[in-house]
Amino acid sequence: MHQEVYGSARRRFLRLSLRAALATALPLGSLATAARADDWEQATNVANDILAMLDTDDFERVWDMHASNYLKSKLDRDSFVASLAIGRASLGKRMSSSVLGVELAKQDAASGYEGVAYTVRMDSLYGQGRYLEQIVLVKEADGQPRLAGLWGRPTAKQ
Numbered sequence: 001m002h003q004e005v006y007g008s009a010r011r012r013f014l015r016l017s018l019r020a021a022l023a024t025a026l027p028l029g030s031l032a033t034a035a036r037a038d039d040w041e042q043a044t045n046v047a048n049d050i051l052a053m054l055d056t057d058d059f060e061r062v063w064d065m066h067a068s069n070y071l072k073s074k075l076d077r078d079s080f081v082a083s084l085a086i087g088r089a090s091l092g093k094r095m096s097s098s099v100l101g102v103e104l105a106k107q108d109a110a111s112g113y114e115g116v117a118y119t120v121r122m123d124s125l126y127g128q129g130r131y132l133e134q135i136v137l138v139k140e141a142d143g144q145p146r147l148a149g150l151w152g153r154p155t156a157k158q
Helices: 008-025 037-055 059-066 069-074 077-089
Strands: 094-108 113-126 129-139 145-154
Touching (some): 037 059, 037 094, 037 113, 037 129, 037 145, 059 077, 069 145, 113 145
Antiparallel strands (some): 094 113, 113 129, 129 145
């Protein structure tokens, strides 16, 4: 049986994040492609950096260093921090993560975001079990990928 990971305080954040993540993961037509090697590496590094900050409950730093202008236009800092604190508390310690893939899209159909977006899918093992985590990053004007959405769900026990 899968256990609900996120509390009610996270619903709004997760709904926005999930919409962005799903739209990026399932884009229209041929807009999605496998990311190039250098893009893959950059997106993976940012995703790993975000997860490392989440591991130490440094949610404010995630917001300050990695939140995109897009995310900031949808959610305020206090809501972001509270949502992560509540949602991550039930996971336990992260023991491992591996990248399942990185996809590139030129738009996010659900939110209307236009621009380069990367979806980094990770298989992570926490004290509470194995989770599929999806980190959506958008490339901003300065060329840096920044967080636009983050969600996770339990995967089947193996």
